[in-house]
Amino acid sequence: MSTLSQDELKTLVGQAALKYVVPGEILGVGTGSTVNKFIDALASIKDQITGAVSSSLASTQRLQALGIKVFDCNEVTELAVYIDGADEIDHQGNMIKGGGAALTREKIVAAQSRQFVCIADASKLVQCLGKFPLPVEVIPMAIQRVTRQFKAMGAIAVLRQKDGQPVLTDNGQQILDVSGLQITDPLAFESQVSQWPGVVTIGVFAYQKAQVCLLATADGVKTLRFQG
Ligand code: 5RP
Numbered sequence: 001m002s003t004l005s006q007d008e009l010k011t012l013v014g015q016a017a018l019k020y021v022v023p024g025e026i027l028g029v030g031t032g033s034t035v036n037k038f039i040d041a042l043a044s045i046k047d048q049i050t051g052a053v054s055s056s057l058a059s060t061q062r063l064q065a066l067g068i069k070v071f072d073c074n075e076v077t078e079l080a081v082y083i084d085g086a087d088e089i090d091h092q093g094n095m096i097k098g099g100g101a102a103l104t105r106e107k108i109v110a111a112q113s114r115q116f117v118c119i120a121d122a123s124k125l126v127q128c129l130g131k132f133p134l135p136v137e138v139i140p141m142a143i144q145r146v147t148r149q150f151k152a153m154g155a156i157a158v159l160r161q162k163d164g165q166p167v168l169t170d171n172g173q174q175i176l177d178v179s180g181l182q183i184t185d186p187l188a189f190e191s192q193v194s195q196w197p198g199v200v201t202i203g204v205f206a207y208q209k210a211q212v213c214l215l216a217t218a219d220g221v222k223t224l225r226f227q228g
Helices: 006-020 033-048 057-065 103-111 140-152 186-194
Strands: 026-029 051-054 079-084 113-121 134-138 156-159 174-179 199-202 212-217 220-225
Touching: 006 033, 006 079, 006 113, 006 212, 006 220, 026 033, 026 103, 033 057, 033 079, 033 113, 051 057, 051 103, 079 103, 103 113, 103 134, 103 199, 134 140, 140 156, 140 174, 186 199
Parallel strands: 026 051, 026 079, 079 113, 113 212
Antiparallel strands: 134 174, 134 199, 156 174, 212 220
């Protein structure tokens, strides 16, 4: 039994994702510590791609520091592949995302991509989404109202804070982290909550689910493929 650390598993899966990069194309790049490993690996083949569309200011900076050109999403009609991490992924490819507060831009880039390749370690694979507190990006004036709506469904929404101040997303909005959920029908749940006034983006990715998941395990990287 191998004893790879979480960090080593992330490095492994970041490198494994290189084979999904399409030469000559612009690549969609997500956000987070696993994606950071992917970006580091991407440096070795950066001359093979035209550039990237990034889902956060943090990833943009990392890509540019390596000399990879970052395009605005509006400059690109469609991307062949989007590579990003997840906080949870189920056996159908539905995900919870937004632990790094980049969920809105992640959903936009994912929607613009033909294939979503999720890179994760085995701890992220779940039977049912909801153990990881669900990130929801909300316009500040609706924070209390949306908090009450989650309470009415038996869940607890907590404003994400850092150093006593609300965390602001790259879009200048705030994040609620919602615990106590069991999301048995991700598509229906995403549809419902996305319509609440003041909700910018919910971190359930069912409409923009993964087609492929590269899962780093103690026995190596496994490839899961999903229908739809
Ligand atoms: C950022 C995300 C990340 O993909 C997710 O939080 C996983 O991050 P990590 O690879 O650091 O575990 O959705 O908004």
